[in-house]
Amino acid sequence: MEQILQQIDTHKEEITAFSAQTPEQVEEFRIKYLGTKGLVKAIMGEMRNVPNERKKEFGQVLNDFKLFVEEKYESLRQSNTREAKGTSAQIDWSLPGDPITAGTRHPLNIVRNQIVSIFKRLGFAVAEGPEIEDDWHNFGAMNLPEDHPARDMQDTFYISQNPSWLLRTHTSSVQARVMETQKPPIRVICPGRVYRNETISARAHCFFHQVEGLYVDENVSFADLKQTLYFFVQEMFGNDVKVRFRPSYFPFTEPSAEMDISCLICKGKGCNICKHTGWVEILGSGMVHPNVLDNFGIDSNKYTGFAFGMGVERITQLKYQVNDLRLYSQNDVRFLKQFTGVV
Known part of the structure; x- marks a missing residue:
């Protein structure tokens, strides 16, 4: 053991005196002393020859x-x-600098901001709320009691029960919180992420983004709703887009309608996006149900209102012709770089 200790002292003197003028010499030092077959590993191997009582010291x-x-x-x-x-001497100062990659907003954020901007011009304020919601604000206040069959269409992720807490299925819960704290006139849009227990595919995901709108005041009519949505479509897609309303059903509005626009991808001729009909649904809407107003102490005999809700992914799909919903959340740089020039 004493012989090995003498060798270590000798090697320390050599190492202390060693100097390297180039990166190649530094690499030679690493290989000689710290490499797989280097001096340090070889000396470490001598540990097996040391008596047990001196192993700790050695x-x-x-x-x-x-x-x-x-x-x-x-x-x-x-x-x-x-x-x-x-x-x-090793630096060529005439070379151009390293390029700085320009970033961009996510396409969903780009479209969300455009939607918000359009409705702000109509006097709508922006309201936001929690993504983890209680059963009352998400369902009960929206005229969806526990035994209502429409809940099956919004199967969601429950965090706890008794009391029930869940990931919100729509931003209508934000409308509920606004009506809870404000009195008419109310004019808000509610953008945000929502969750539903759906199979992930090119057309559906377990989370997506919505923008919902609410307008409550005296003498608000269905004509006000239609003109508001006509203005939105023209500002978002242009004046040449055709629009139609179809009767529908939503528990929180009566009467209710779904709004379609002519397919921007096939120009109304028919494709797999519009299911060969020439029309694509973009939102649901209707007059606020009197029960919803009454739930928040708003006199439904004096006030009326309209509400609407749209999926940001669907609007983005039509505006930029995105054919797979999953691209929005896969963080594929090749997809995101396509929106570098969008402001």
Whole structure:
């Protein structure tokens, strides 16, 4: 063991005196002392020949020696790196600088901001609320009692029961919270992420984004609703887009209607996006049900209102002709780079 300790002292003197002028010499030092077949590993192998009662003592010596060599290597490496950077002869100052990659907003954020901007011009304020919601604000207040069959269409992720807490299925819960704290006139849009227990495919996902709108005041009519949505479509897609309303059913509105626009991808001729009908549904709407107003102490005999809701993914799909809903959440840089020039 004493012989090995003498060898270590000798190697320490050699290492202390070692100097490297180039990165190649630094690499030679690493291979000689710290490599797989280097000196440190070879000396470590002598541990098996040390008596058991002295293994702890010898192990400490070997560990100190290894740290000594590693510190020397790191010192040599940093010294050569500084010298390489500081040598102006190795730098061609005439070369162009490194390009700075331009970032961009996510396409869903781009379209969301456009939607918000359009409705702001009509006097709508923006309201937001929690994504984790209680049963009352998400369902009960929206005229969806526990035994209502329409709940089956909004199967969601429950966090707890008794009391029930869940991931919200629509941003109507934000409308509920607005009506809870404000009195008419109310004119808000509610953008945000929502969740539903659906199979992930090119046309559906377990989470998506909505923008819902609510307008409550005296003498609000279905004509006000239609003109508001006509204006939105023309501002978002242009004046040449055709629009139609179809009767529908929603528990929180009566009467209710779904709004379609002529398919922007096939120009109304028929394709797989519009299911060969020439029309694509973009939102649901209707007059606020009197029960919803009464739930928040708003006199349904004095006030009326309209509400609507649209999926941001669907609007983005039509505007930028995105054929797979999953692309929005896959973080594929090739997809995201296509929107670099969009403001």
